[in-house]
Amino acid sequence: MSKVNFKPNEDRILVEPAAAEEKTASGIFIPDTAKEKPQEGVVVAVGEGTSEKPVTVKVGDKVLYGKYSGTEISLQGGEYLIMRNSDVFGTL
Numbered sequence: 001m002s003k004v005n006f007k008p009n010e011d012r013i014l015v016e017p018a019a020a021e022e023k024t025a026s027g028i029f030i031p032d033t034a035k036e037k038p039q040e041g042v043v044v045a046v047g048e049g050t051s052e053k054p055v056t057v058k059v060g061d062k063v064l065y066g067k068y069s070g071t072e073i074s075l076q077g078g079e080y081l082i083m084r085n086s087d088v089f090g091t092l
Contacts, residue, residue, distance in 0.1 A: 004076055008047040011055055011085045015063065015070065016078065017041040040064050040092065044080065055085045062092040 008014055018038045023029045042062055049055035057063060070083030 004044050004078070004080070006045050006075060008045055008082060010047050011049050011053040012047045012082055013043055013055065013057060013085055013088070014045040014075075015041040015065070015081045015083065016044050017081055037067055039067055041081065046085075049085070053085065057085065057088060057091060064089045064092055 004014065006014055018040050020036065020038055021030060040062065043057050043059055046055050046057060046059060065081075065083065065088050069087040070081035073080050073082055
């Protein structure tokens with residue numbers, strides 16, 4: 001997990017996506033063009049939340065989110081997703 005100097009606003013969270021799978025369970029290597037976007041990652045930073053929308057995850061939680069959730073950003077040399085707390089399906 002990376003240390004990032006970033007504080008999301010309100011109910012947003014910053015997630016470091018897991019690496020895409022390099023090969024299948026049976027050992028077949030997946031080419032770059034066929035790799036799927038990961039749907040899990042680790043929470044790196046969380047906002048304060050609001051009284052109507054409290055943040056339910058904490059830094060270090062491994063979370064599962066939708067395939068098209070969040071906005072991809074480059075921050076301090078790393079690739080991250082910033083998304084709303086409500087985009088998270090659950091904690092692993």
